[in-house]
Amino acid sequence: MNQKKKNKIYRQPLPNRFVHWGIAISIIMLIITGIGQMPVYGRYLIVQPFGTKWLTSYEVTLWVHYFFAATLLFFTTYHVVYHVIKKEFDIWPKKG
Template sequence: MTKNKNDKILRQPLSNRFVHWGSAISIIMLIITGLGQMPLYGRYLLVQPFGTGWLTRYDLTLYVHYFFAAVLIFIIFYHLVYHLMRKEFHIIPKKGDVKASYEIIKAMILRKHEPPSEKYLPEQRLAYAFFAFSIGLVIITGLFKVIKNIQGVQASNEFLLWGAQLHNLATVLVIFGIVMHLGAFVVKANRKMLPGMFTGYVDKEYVKERHTIWYKELEEEERKTSKKRERDVM
């Protein structure tokens, strides 16, 4: 069982934290610069805080938007390749996740014992699928929008219109997902997962109580590791 001296369990390794925070920062900057290109800030921002004047310049917001779009694409590519190579698919949705999420939410509302869970809760796997779809749609439609800025390339007005509308829809979905993601931490039980996204570790007792299936898997891995060490010593 992977733990440190304070009896914690490693839930989010450095790679996961890099993907999480890199994606979060990139998406926030994409939203900010995307709104600047509409342009909302120049029209409606009556008082501009110090250092935000560049948000009213289309050329600057466009370049910054492209930069963080490239960063986000790189992070997603890294995320997919890393976990495919390691064959780690804990976060992929499974059959029955919708029903299992309902049972967990019902148990929290009624203050009853939650059913056993794996490393990720069913609702976390569903949230991952939602973000994967939304961010994927943002990237694909964003590439469509780039076409109009390529010199010498012509696209039909209908193509550009639908690309822009779908890009806006995808942005709204991403913002909705962020609100729901942060709102999940209103629930006290979910707050114990927060340290994992900063230090990588969560309390062992929390895992033992809420992620029973994963905890048993960790125990089994630890037993196999101990036996292997014993054989190597002999």
């Protein structure tokens, strides 16, 4: 029997995918909690789905906002340090 292996082709290594997903989730949550710090969700009854009542609380959205801001800073710092350690400077133009 001839078995063929299916090779997965990853365009980005695992650390890049980890960082990019972390940054994307952080930014989405920063937008959601930033809007939640204004009384938009409670005033206009936007919070209807189950489990989203926490968005009407300013204190909760403030702490969640701070958490995802710190998460975003962690991911960006990790990304820069990771590429500096591996000496991957492909983003910089080269002479010649």
